[in-house]
Amino acid sequence: MYQYNEIDQRIVDERVAQFRDQTERFLTGGLSEDEFRPLRLMNGLYIQRHAPMLRVAIPYGMLAARQLRKLAEIARRFDRGYGHFTTRQNMQFNWVQLPQVPDILAELATVQMHAIQTSGNCVRNTTTDAFAGVAADEIVDPRPWCEIIRQWSTLHPEFAFLPRKFKIAVSGSIDDRAATLVHDIGLTACLGATGEVGFQVAIGGGLGRTPIVGDVIKPFLPARHLLTYLDAVLRIYNRFGRRDNKYKARIKILVKAMTPEGFAAKVEDEWLHLQDGPATLSDEHVRHYADFFTEPDYPAPDSGDFAARRADDLAFDRWVERNTRPQRQTGFRSVILSLKKTGVPPGDITAEQMEAVADWAERFAFGEVRIAHEQNLILPDISERDLHTLWQLARAQGFATPNIGLLTDIICCPGGDFCSLANAKSIPVAEAIQRRFDDLDYLYDLGSIQLNMSGCMNACGHHHIGNIGILGVDKNGEEWYQILLGGSQGNQAAIGKVIGPSFARESIPDVIEKILQVFVERRLPDEAFLEAVQRLGAEPFKERVYAKHH
Amino acid sequence: MQNIIDQAGLRDDRWQLLRVEPGETLPEIAEDQDVIVPVTHWLADHARLGARQGRTAVWLAADGDPAVLQSTFNLLPLIAIDFPSFTDGRGYSSARLLRERYSYAGELRAIGDVWHDHLQALWLVGFDSFEIKSGKPLPQDIQAARPFSEHYQASFRQPWPLFRRCINHG
Numbered sequence A: 001m002y003q004y005n006e007i008d009q010r011i012v013d014e015r016v017a018q019f020r021d022q023t024e025r026f027l028t029g030g031l032s033e034d035e036f037r038p039l040r041l042m043n044g045l046y047i048q049r050h051a052p053m054l055r056v057a058i059p060y061g062m063l064a065a066r067q068l069r070k071l072a073e074i075a076r077r078f079d080r081g082y083g084h085f086t087t088r089q090n091m092q093f094n095w096v097q098l099p100q101v102p103d104i105l106a107e108l109a110t111v112q113m114h115a116i117q118t119s120g121n122c123v124r125n126t127t128t129d130a131f132a133g134v135a136a137d138e139i140v141d142p143r144p145w146c147e148i149i150r151q152w153s154t155l156h157p158e159f160a161f162l163p164r165k166f167k168i169a170v171s172g173s174i175d176d177r178a179a180t181l182v183h184d185i186g187l188t189a190c191l192g193a194t195g196e197v198g199f200q201v202a203i204g205g206g207l208g209r210t211p212i213v214g215d216v217i218k219p220f221l222p223a224r225h226l227l228t229y230l231d232a233v234l235r236i237y238n239r240f241g242r243r244d245n246k247y248k249a250r251i252k253i254l255v256k257a258m259t260p261e262g263f264a265a266k267v268e269d270e271w272l273h274l275q276d277g278p279a280t281l282s283d284e285h286v287r288h289y290a291d292f293f294t295e296p297d298y299p300a301p302d303s304g305d306f307a308a309r310r311a312d313d314l315a316f317d318r319w320v321e322r323n324t325r326p327q328r329q330t331g332f333r334s335v336i337l338s339l340k341k342t343g344v345p346p347g348d349i350t351a352e353q354m355e356a357v358a359d360w361a362e363r364f365a366f367g368e369v370r371i372a373h374e375q376n377l378i379l380p381d382i383s384e385r386d387l388h389t390l391w392q393l394a395r396a397q398g399f400a401t402p403n404i405g406l407l408t409d410i411i412c413c414p415g416g417d418f419c420s421l422a423n424a425k426s427i428p429v430a431e432a433i434q435r436r437f438d439d440l441d442y443l444y445d446l447g448s449i450q451l452n453m454s455g456c457m458n459a460c461g462h463h464h465i466g467n468i469g470i471l472g473v474d475k476n477g478e479e480w481y482q483i484l485l486g487g488s489q490g491n492q493a494a495i496g497k498v499i500g501p502s503f504a505r506e507s508i509p510d511v512i513e514k515i516l517q518v519f520v521e522r523r524l525p526d527e528a529f530l531e532a533v534q535r536l537g538a539e540p541f542k543e544r545v546y547a548k549h550h
Numbered sequence B: 001m002q003n004i005i006d007q008a009g010l011r012d013d014r015w016q017l018l019r020v021e022p023g024e025t026l027p028e029i030a031e032d033q034d035v036i037v038p039v040t041h042w043l044a045d046h047a048r049l050g051a052r053q054g055r056t057a058v059w060l061a062a063d064g065d066p067a068v069l070q071s072t073f074n075l076l077p078l079i080a081i082d083f084p085s086f087t088d089g090r091g092y093s094s095a096r097l098l099r100e101r102y103s104y105a106g107e108l109r110a111i112g113d114v115w116h117d118h119l120q121a122l123w124l125v126g127f128d129s130f131e132i133k134s135g136k137p138l139p140q141d142i143q144a145a146r147p148f149s150e151h152y153q154a155s156f157r158q159p160w161p162l163f164r165r166c167i168n169h170g
């Protein structure tokens, strides 16, 4: 894992001091509301429905045990004893007090953490595959590149005030688990003809009001050019992106207006001047970053009584099946701790749970935890012999709901319970669905279904790329919900389509049930839900859902 | 202009900023007055403007293209870039282009919604004088407005990114 050097630490400390000064000036009238807003947003501080919300960066989703303990301490001291993981691998605290925020940031800085650029119209936290470094299908470890991008984007003097927010995702594996095609820039690391590392660069993807899958503008960018090329893209966007209408200000609108080819050509022109400049990365530089992410010393694989336990205990076997993933290191698995227990808002985690996970990471693995953009926690590097013990511990902490990838593993934004932009609540809808579909056998039979929900078209819950998407809308001051079908993330990212008029909140579980009935009746053997929707089209689902008498 | 800060400190100076719309004509200018005129007026009339006893400079709007000034660089002692709002970041790119691509060596001034929180980033991309927005506290010393002692990126002031300076070669 990356470790700050003295300069990294100083920059974060100086940012805390700067923000403390800005906050004090705001509280004493030296900065107006309008002046302070963009400044606080650049440090992840929103004013929410009930209280300010602070979004803490978890760079590319990696946390050390001591960092997780610090988050637990902050949750207890400054919040109400819990935090919330977002779909962008960050943590949000929903109940902080503005005057205390500088102190929280100072606490974070003691464990090499910060809230820099977790909001605002700037380059946001770079996200990646939660299984980086352990995935069997990995070609290039994306983490060193994420750290290189983190440093490049941190307090970049030219790009602090972009037209709108800017999100970069990096994938280095065959399966794209970082949703790269729905980011402003999606980088897919690959190997060139001579074995040289490079990136496929996709641009202009995104969700929100205008959901769109990104276009590849550069099939192979040799990795040494990464930063100069990013500078070129950002400069074109900074100069020419629309600033007259915030709903048309994302880079995707500019790319559309210029066409992807036109945009690519403009970037190439700009890049000609920057290419091979001082920000070009040499092999030594890359090695410097890569050395922070070398494989730990795995003990010899020892499965203990793992196989026997699985054979004896169906519940354990199911959990292994759903909530663990094999790694490329034989005998080790990544455990997915489900934050989707019925009755708990998706992504929420208590301070006690955080501390428990930190303990397990140290006891069973190498002291490191990942945040998945599906809002679950991942403990990599668990030896098969320890899985049964860990399963029991996870069960006691409410982390072992064996529902990863199933209908109830819902991605869900905080919605109207917390967020002041919301049209509708999302957490109670997620809970109603989890309660309706609580029969595990049925869920297993349905197989993989990604259900995503957002409380408004800002799409923090990624509803467009859920196989089933739910979007809260406002109808004359009442909360209604649209249903989308056919979205997917990954290599074949697709934007789901709204099936028709929206529904009242109470009827959502019924609507989902009808959709699932059609699937169960018409699926081919072993066909996944998404495949069935793609094969059948939305029509049969619509017919059932909107039928007058059924 | 008032409340100008640069390396030498805080002062008022002789420049008069003429904020005139592109279609409008310039007001009467005293022969010995130093003026900053809009780019369109400059390009249309730089022979006459430049021949006056007083000096002439230009200001570029946020969406202005710095490339158009290239042919008259040697006549321009100062270029100002306007920030209609501090959240409009286009001027940062314009400044880098002027300095790094077109090698403009005269004074580069940030005008508009400019105050001390942004001076350091503006300095890094190439500005060297700043008109502090009225009503804002006036830093006496430009060094005081530097919250960060280091930066990761390459910039006009520091062409070498941090990784090139601190990773040992060999």
Ligand code: SF4
Residues within 6 Å of the ligand: A413, A414, A415, A416, A419, A420, A421, A422, A423, A454, A455, A456, A457, A458, A459, A460, A461
């Ligand atoms: S999708 Fe809308 S309601 Fe949900 S968190 Fe984002 S802005 Fe708030």
